[in-house]
Amino acid sequence: MKKVAIIGAGAAGLTASIILARNNIKVDLFEQNTKNGKKILVSGNGHCNITNKFVSKSNYISANPNFVEPTLKRFGYHELERFMNSIGILFSTKEDGRTFPLSFEAKSVVTAYEEALLLLDVTVFNDCKIESVQKETNFSLTCEVASGCKVQTFKDYDALIVATGLLAYPQLGGNEDGLHFASSFGHSLIPTYPSLVGLHLDSSLHEELSGVKIDGEVTIFVDGLKEKTMQGDLLFTKYGISGLAIFDISQIASQALVNFQNVEISLNLLKDFNAQSLSAQILNLCKALPQNKISTVLGAILPAKLAFIALKETRIDANTEALHVNTKMVKTLINKLQNWKFKVTNTHGFSHAEVCGGGVDTLEIDEKTFESKKTKSLYFIGEVLDVLGERGGYNFQFAFASGVLCAEAITKDFSSKK
Numbered sequence: 001m002k003k004v005a006i007i008g009a010g011a012a013g014l015t016a017s018i019i020l021a022r023n024n025i026k027v028d029l030f031e032q033n034t035k036n037g038k039k040i041l042v043s044g045n046g047h048c049n050i051t052n053k054f055v056s057k058s059n060y061i062s063a064n065p066n067f068v069e070p071t072l073k074r075f076g077y078h079e080l081e082r083f084m085n086s087i088g089i090l091f092s093t094k095e096d097g098r099t100f101p102l103s104f105e106a107k108s109v110v111t112a113y114e115e116a117l118l119l120l121d122v123t124v125f126n127d128c129k130i131e132s133v134q135k136e137t138n139f140s141l142t143c144e145v146a147s148g149c150k151v152q153t154f155k156d157y158d159a160l161i162v163a164t165g166l167l168a169y170p171q172l173g174g175n176e177d178g179l180h181f182a183s184s185f186g187h188s189l190i191p192t193y194p195s196l197v198g199l200h201l202d203s204s205l206h207e208e209l210s211g212v213k214i215d216g217e218v219t220i221f222v223d224g225l226k227e228k229t230m231q232g233d234l235l236f237t238k239y240g241i242s243g244l245a246i247f248d249i250s251q252i253a254s255q256a257l258v259n260f261q262n263v264e265i266s267l268n269l270l271k272d273f274n275a276q277s278l279s280a281q282i283l284n285l286c287k288a289l290p291q292n293k294i295s296t297v298l299g300a301i302l303p304a305k306l307a308f309i310a311l312k313e314t315r316i317d318a319n320t321e322a323l324h325v326n327t328k329m330v331k332t333l334i335n336k337l338q339n340w341k342f343k344v345t346n347t348h349g350f351s352h353a354e355v356c357g358g359g360v361d362t363l364e365i366d367e368k369t370f371e372s373k374k375t376k377s378l379y380f381i382g383e384v385l386d387v388l389g390e391r392g393g394y395n396f397q398f399a400f401a402s403g404v405l406c407a408e409a410i411t412k413d414f415s416s417k418k
């Protein structure tokens with residue numbers, strides 16, 4: 001019986017295990033954590049955004065942008081649905097394409113995988129951190145068991161799959177072990193950076209605004225050039241700014257910062273208002289309530305904290321009586337609130353990033369089988385590869401798809417040698 005070792009029991013490694021075991025291949029799955037699928041468990045705020053019905057090549061970033069195309073062609077949304085159904089997970093798909101387990105519970109996905117592993121007799125070594133991998137005729141792995149107490153060697157694997165993920169969320173197992181394994185086999189690496197992450201700002205205002213959440217719009221500029229505009233939640237925090245709209249532009253910010261470029265964002269905190277009609281509305285309010293303070297008038301439109309800071313920033317006294325408010329003051333205020341620029345100094349780091357960009361250079365990986373072009377029978381799948389998805393289920397889609405397609409390729413390779 002052929003034997004395969006898989007390093008990493010995340011979305012990619014778990015999926016590859018099941019396909020291989022279904023094809024009567026002996027699988028040893030190594031996971032440093034005591035439990036499998038830790039990122040699946042916390043994903044999508046505990047709901048697990050499994051995939052997206054509208055997934056396409058344009059949802060991914062890579063130094064080799066065409067790499068994902070054959071994967072998505074052969075294993076897209078419908079193929080994933082069939083696979084998930086086969087382990088007992090049913091889909092619930094929203095209008096925007098985001099897809100969740102029908103239970104809306106990430107735990108149900110991990111439980112379904114655990115049960116499948118058990119039924120298929122996959123041997124899982126938990127609390128087992130692989131320290132090094134070697135290849136002579138076959139692969140062997142050295143593992144530190146139980147927090148460094150004991151070193152053990154596992155031998156005679158016909159193929160090795162590296163499914164270790166990357167640096168995002170070290171508290172759940174994120175690390176760069178996969179890159180070390182890749183380097184030891186002579187692979188090139190694309191520099192890593194955090195993505196789907198909050199941003200640090202060169203300002204003290206975010207601290208004063210900490211806790212303010214608004215449905216707004218953010219535009220990102222790199223070296224003065226407009227790159228992208230996104231709408232959605234904006235949340236001011238003690239360190240800077242977060243929220244879904246910020247996550248959506250964070251890849252551009254993070255990669256530009258790695259390249260020492262100048263990154264700025266412009267916030268529109270009144271995205272649903274036309275500047276002219278809003279100005280008229282505020283002036284009318286001021287006329288109707290001449291004794292009210294300007295801060296009270298603005299506080300009817302914006303969160304009070306934000307109204308105060310906007311007034312401070314435009315040097316308008318918050319106690320100014322409405323009867324003294326003029327068109328110029330209102331226009332200055334609205335202009336600030338619709339084009340509030342901040343310099344971005346950093347991201348909130350890998351500990352808070354949902355995903356990691358960069359990784360093993362896909363130019364050295366077969367796009368159909370995920371086999372290394374440098375070492376026969378060595379495979380890389382999931383996030384360890386330089387393939388980064390946008391927010392919306394795209395990262396899991398690639399992890400699951402690469403797991404299935406790689407396992408199918410190994411099965412085919414083994415049966416061709418019989």
Ligand SMILES: Cc1cc2nc3c(=O)[nH]c(=O)nc-3n(C[C@H](O)[C@H](O)[C@H](O)COP(=O)(O)OP(=O)(O)OC[C@H]3O[C@@H](n4cnc5c(N)ncnc54)[C@H](O)[C@@H]3O)c2cc1C
Nearest residue numbers: 008010011012032043044049130165173382383393395396
């Ligand atoms: C908070 C959060 C929420 C997310 N939500 C979503 C979402 O809703 N939808 C979506 O598409 N994506 C989401 N993601 C991203 C998604 O979780 C990842 O892209 C995906 O898990 C990658 O799968 P993977 O199998 O390649 O790697 P991982 O899931 O990271 O699995 C790799 C495994 O390898 C293990 N490992 C590493 N090194 C070793 C070693 N030396 N020896 C043994 N084991 C090792 C790790 O412990 C880990 O369990 C989220 C991520 C986070 C952090």
